Amino acid sequence: xxxxxxxxxxxxxxxxxxxxxxxxxxxxxxxxxxxxxxxxxxxxxxxxxxxxxxxxxxxxxxxxxxxxxxxxxxxxxxxxxxxxxxxxxxxxxxxxxxxxxxxxxxxxxxxxxxxxxxxxxxxxxxxxxxxxxxxxx
Numbered sequence: 001x002x003x004x005x006x007x008x009x010x011x012x013x014x015x016x017x018x019x020x021x022x023x024x025x026x027x028x029x030x031x032x033x034x035x036x037x038x039x040x041x042x043x044x045x046x047x048x049x050x051x052x053x054x055x056x057x058x059x060x061x062x063x064x065x066x067x068x069x070x071x072x073x074x075x076x077x078x079x080x081x082x083x084x085x086x087x088x089x090x091x092x093x094x095x096x097x098x099x100x101x102x103x104x105x106x107x108x109x110x111x112x113x114x115x116x117x118x119x120x121x122x123x124x125x126x127x128x129x130x131x132x133x134x135x136x137x
Contacts, residue, residue: 024050026119028107035102040110042096042119050117051096054110055088063090073100075113084109 024044030037042051048063057071067090072083084106087099100106111121 024114024117024119025122026111026114027122028111029097030102034104038100038102038107040098040100040107040114042098042114043094044119045094046118047094047096050114050119051088051098053117054113055086055098056083057088063088063096065090065092073098073110073113075109076116081109086110 024042024046026040026042029039029041044050054073054075055071056074057069059069061067061069063069069088069090071086071088073086074083075081084100089097089099091097098110100110115121
């Protein structure tokens with residue numbers, strides 16, 4: 001099944017955005033509203049470090065591109081919320097997808113935690129069909 005290309009100018013370009021090593025970008029990659037699953041993208045030179053502060057994997061295996069890692073989103077220690085079940089997929093060393101429940105509460109919590117650590121939320125983003133290139137332009 002192929003997805004038709006969107007002509008909507010609000011959708012981000014598929015080419016890789018330029019960013020510095022110190023940039024940390026996050027965004028919701030799925031549509032707005034309720035859904036079964038939402039995907040949050042995290043990109044930047046510090047992405048793994050930041051992810052390690054909020055995500056507790058079920059196994060202590062080193063991240064490798066293409067893996068699917070189940071675990072708990074524990075967020076920041078300053079919050080006393082229950083952990084959120086998530087799946088994290090490393091796309092590359094500096095690019096991760098965080099798959100969570102599709103409701104707005106789970107998505108907002110993850111974006112909020114990432115912003116508190118210093119990530120900039122970019123609203124308009126897409127992955128290409130091979131899930132290798134992301135733009136946070």
